[in-house]
Amino acid sequence: MSGGTHGVYMDYQASTPLDPRVFAAMRPHFEGAAGLGNPHAADHAYGWDADAAINRARDQVASLIGADSDEVIFTSGATEANNLALLGAARAALPARREIVVSAIEHKCVLAVGRALVDEGFALRVAPVRPDGMIDADELARLIGRNTAIVSVMAVNNETGVAQPIAQIGELCRAAGALFHSDAAQALAVERIDVDDWNVDFVSLSAHKAYGPKGIGALYVRRERRPQLRPIMFGGGQEDGLRPGTLPTPLCVGFGAACQILSDERETEIERTRRLRDRLLDQLRAKLPDLEVNGTLISRHPGNLNIRVPGIEAELLLAAVRPKLAAATGSACTSGTTEPSHVLIAMGLSGAEASESIRLSLGRFTDDGQAAAVVSALAEGAEELRHNGHQ
Numbered sequence: 001m002s003g004g005t006h007g008v009y010m011d012y013q014a015s016t017p018l019d020p021r022v023f024a025a026m027r028p029h030f031e032g033a034a035g036l037g038n039p040h041a042a043d044h045a046y047g048w049d050a051d052a053a054i055n056r057a058r059d060q061v062a063s064l065i066g067a068d069s070d071e072v073i074f075t076s077g078a079t080e081a082n083n084l085a086l087l088g089a090a091r092a093a094l095p096a097r098r099e100i101v102v103s104a105i106e107h108k109c110v111l112a113v114g115r116a117l118v119d120e121g122f123a124l125r126v127a128p129v130r131p132d133g134m135i136d137a138d139e140l141a142r143l144i145g146r147n148t149a150i151v152s153v154m155a156v157n158n159e160t161g162v163a164q165p166i167a168q169i170g171e172l173c174r175a176a177g178a179l180f181h182s183d184a185a186q187a188l189a190v191e192r193i194d195v196d197d198w199n200v201d202f203v204s205l206s207a208h209k210a211y212g213p214k215g216i217g218a219l220y221v222r223r224e225r226r227p228q229l230r231p232i233m234f235g236g237g238q239e240d241g242l243r244p245g246t247l248p249t250p251l252c253v254g255f256g257a258a259c260q261i262l263s264d265e266r267e268t269e270i271e272r273t274r275r276l277r278d279r280l281l282d283q284l285r286a287k288l289p290d291l292e293v294n295g296t297l298i299s300r301h302p303g304n305l306n307i308r309v310p311g312i313e314a315e316l317l318l319a320a321v322r323p324k325l326a327a328a329t330g331s332a333c334t335s336g337t338t339e340p341s342h343v344l345i346a347m348g349l350s351g352a353e354a355s356e357s358i359r360l361s362l363g364r365f366t367d368d369g370q371a372a373a374v375v376s377a378l379a380e381g382a383e384e385l386r387h388n389g390h391q
Contacts, residue, residue: 161304170199
C-alpha cells in the first residue's frame with residue numbers, strides 16, 4: 001500500500017492511506033438500501049438508518065478524544081473546523097476581548113483566519129517558537145491576557161512533527177479567561193487525546209490524517225462553550241445549527257471506523273512507528289553523516305523526520321529520487337511554492353536552510369524494506385547531485 005509505481009510513500013502527514021477496514025465499513029453506504037437515505041430525512045426508515053449510522057460514527061469519534069457525542073460537530077475537514085472555531089468564537093466574543101493569539105507555526109489556514117480577523121477589528125498576536133520547534137511558553141503567557149478572545153496552538157506540527165504542551169497552554173488560557181482551540185489534525189493518529197486533560201474548548205480533527213477518508217473532519221465544542229460560538233455558514237440548522245448541509249453518511253461512517261481502529265490499536269502502532277522511524281534515521285545518518293534533523297526528537301510525531309542535507313536543495317533531491325520515493329518539502333498546502341517554510345523560518349533556520357529541508361512521514365503501512373529503499377534512494381540522489389556540482 002505504501003509502495004508501487006510512484007515509489008515508497010513517505011507523505012503520511014499530507015494524507016494517510018485509507019485503511020481497507022475503513023473502506024469496508026463505508027462501502028454499504030455507497031450502494032444498496034443503506035446508501036439511499038438522507039440522514040436528515042425524518043419521515044422514513046432510509047433516513048432513520050442513515051442518521052443512526054452517523055450517530056454511531058459520532059460516538060466513535062467522541063469516545064476516542066474523551067468527549068460526549070453531542071460535543072462533536074462534523075465538518076468537511078480540519079480547515080473548515082479551524083475556521084468555524086476561530087471565526088465563530090471571535091465574532092461571539094465580548095467587546096473587551098478583541099485579541100487573537102496564535103503560534104508562529106500554525107497551519108496556513110489558521111494564520112489566514114487570524115489575518116482575516118484583523119480586517120474585522122481584532123488584533124493578532126503571534127507567539128514565537130524556540131529553535132527546537134517548541135512554543136516559547138513564557139512569551140505565550142505574556143501575550144495572553146484579559147483582552148484575549150481565543151488562543152490557537154496546534155497539537156502536532158504538520159511539517160516538523162513537534163508536539164506542543166497543550167495541557168499547559170490550556171491552563172494559561174483558563175487563568176486568563178480566554179478560549180483555547182487546538183488543531184489536532186496531525187495528533188489524532190499518534191497521540192492520546194483527552195479533551196478534559198488538555199484543557200481545551202475546541203479541537204479540530206481530520207479523518208484523512210488518521211487512515212480515514214478525505215472530505216470529512218470534526219470540531220469538538222465543549223458543551224458549556226457552545227453559546228460562545230457563532231455559526232459562520234447558514235442553512236438547514238444541521239449540527240446544532242453550527243454547520244449546515246447534508247452530512248455525507250459514508251464519510252462519517254469511515255471517520256468513525258478509523259477512530260474505532262485507533263482506539264483498539266493506536267498505542268501499539270505508535271511504538272512500532274517510532275521504532276521504525278528511529279531505525280530509518282540511524283540508517284540515513286550512516287549514509288549521510290552531515291544530515292541534520294529540524295526540531296526536537298523528544299516531543300515529536302512518531303512517524304516524522306524533517307531533515308536536511310546541507311548544501312543540497314530539497315526540490316533537487318526529491319526530483320533526483322523520483323519515482324523511487326514520494327516525500328515533500330513541507331506541508332501539502334505549501335508544497336510547490338517558492339517561498340521557504342514559515343515553520344522552519346520561525347524556528348530560526350535561514351531561507352537557504354529551509355530550502356534544503358525534506359519531510360519524511362511514515363505510518364501504519366510502512367515497513368522495514370520500504371525504509372531501507374528510502375535510505376538508498378536519498379543517499380544515491382545526494383551523491384549524484386554532489387557529483388554534478390550541486391553542493
